[in-house]
Amino acid sequence: MKNELIRKTYIEVDMDTLKSNVDKIIKEYHNYDYYIGVVKGDVYGHGSYTINAFLESGVNYLAVSSLEEALNIRNINKDIPILCLEPIDLDFVLLAYQNNITLTVSNLEYLKKLVEIIKDKSLKIHIKINSGMNRLGFSTKEDVEEAFHMILENYTLEGIFTHLATLGISDPYYDMQINKFLELTQNIDLKKIPIVHIGRSLTLINHPKIPFCNGIRLGIIMYGFNQSPKKDTSFKGSLRQIKADMRIKKYHISETTLDCNIKVEEAFSLYTEVMEIQKIKKGESTGYGVSYKAEEDEFIAICPIGYADGFSRRNSGRFVWINDKKYPIVGSVNMGMIQIKIDENVHIKDKVELLGKHIPVKYASKYIGTTPYECMCMMHEAVPRVYVKEGKVVHIENWKVNS
Ligand SMILES: Cc1ncc(COP(=O)(O)O)c(C=O)c1O
Incomplete structure (x- = not known):
């Protein structure tokens, strides 16, 4: 377990x-x-x-x-x-x-x-x-x-x-x-x-x-x-x-260096999966507040992540990646779910990238109006941390299940 x-x-x-x-x-x-x-x-x-x-x-x-x-x-x-x-x-x-x-x-x-x-x-x-x-x-x-x-x-x-x-x-x-x-x-x-x-x-x-x-x-x-x-x-x-x-x-400011080129890379990715797919008709809405209205008949993927996990409501409207293609989050981010406008290439259980190779923290944090520090720290500790070495999972920190 x-x-x-x-x-x-x-x-x-x-x-x-x-x-x-x-x-x-x-x-x-x-x-x-x-x-x-x-x-x-x-x-x-x-x-x-x-x-x-x-x-x-x-x-x-x-x-x-x-x-x-x-x-x-x-x-x-x-x-x-x-x-x-x-x-x-x-x-x-x-x-x-x-x-x-x-x-x-x-x-x-x-x-x-x-x-x-x-x-x-x-x-x-x-x-x-x-x-x-x-x-x-x-x-x-x-x-x-x-x-x-x-x-x-x-x-x-x-x-x-x-x-x-x-x-x-x-x-x-x-x-x-x-x-x-x-x-x-x-x-x-x-x-x-x-x-x-x-x-x-x-x-x-x-x-x-x-x-x-x-x-x-x-x-x-x-x-x-x-x-x-x-x-x-x-x-x-x-x-x-x-x-x-x-x-x-x-002001006699001491020597400084600009353009330091040391190449360091982000190691923090955030994933969820497609839990359910809804087909909605043109003019119908999805989620709270009926704020999003489908412009045509659309497929909507429902994924289990929300602001209770630390995924800010300010992420509404931004893109996520599924199977190397980007799709927009539509409607508002809920406490435990989000809605993504997808196409027929997306299936239940497909992996959804919210932060990672295609969406670096550096850019996502700007989108939600904060810094990389806050963007990473705001993720709730109940979201499991999966540690990977040479492409293999070496450890899982799963706060909710471990305790
Ligand atoms: C006292 C202290 N030292 C060092 C650091 C590290 O700063 P940075 O992440 O900008 O390297 C922090 C970060 O908050 C700090 O509070």
Whole structure:
């Protein structure tokens, strides 16, 4: 039962593609000691088994958002270091410690309370610096200094990091944040901290390596999205570039690279199947609200996927692919079903591609007015994840059936 798909609506994750993405990234940017795979949001929607592809290709640390996510991954891998990027509720820090989860400490009050709960040199801590995102982190050098000594005394101070709010390509924010990080850490010896990590995917490909960092947090690029801005060679684009160049000069913006050509590929596909076929007459409608009216006698395929699965209502009107041909979704996306206008070549049980080779997440996410991050994370965890290696299914994560 565990490895069977009841409803043939599932996400397929291509493990070879993910492995190859990370191989390419590490080969191209080989001068880091720590490649921290950001696997929050249930591994950007891919599901926890995915981490195996990353670990096989050189990711040597993982980062998550919450203790729940960390424990979920700990169930699969007992050894890989896992950093929880957000502070864990003090009522649960013992649980984190017992499971060898690395804590983020982002303010002094939290740290003082932590010391009352746990005193053990084996507990690993990373300090979070607020360099300008104003989300989490220490904001004064005095607090950073006090935390540094307190952590050295009680725990293993393993890392220090910050997060960048912008790309900093033609705005000065990137440089401002790096300078702020250096200012806030000027009273401590960064060399005493084994892992210093600041950058994310776009920092890696758009900026030279930050000299004092030996760790990089890899997120969206591992999943196959090279979001590096492309040079726009049109007349308007050239004018914009002249303006950008003037800003770069005026604000002494540091060196950046455009048009990074690293070829990473998406590994996330979404499929369903044809469950039933209706024949409707010209002028008849299908689905809620009688919004769609057939222009002629039509065949309508009904498929078991809907917004309860995370397939947004905003997908109404877009195309899906069946047997290498595209067909439109008609009427609105329901909670658990969609209607597709088909022809006589489509049959019950035919496989329907909603995301994948013909419809990359990159384009589908634009259609529904969001980002690839949200498009993948919004898929409900109850949609089974099917993992494929060398064309064969190697694992199925089927939340509803497993539990
Ligand atoms: C703290 C932190 N670091 C790194 C990342 C990875 O960012 P990206 O996916 O843009 O590489 C994230 C993503 O949300 C994050 O919150």
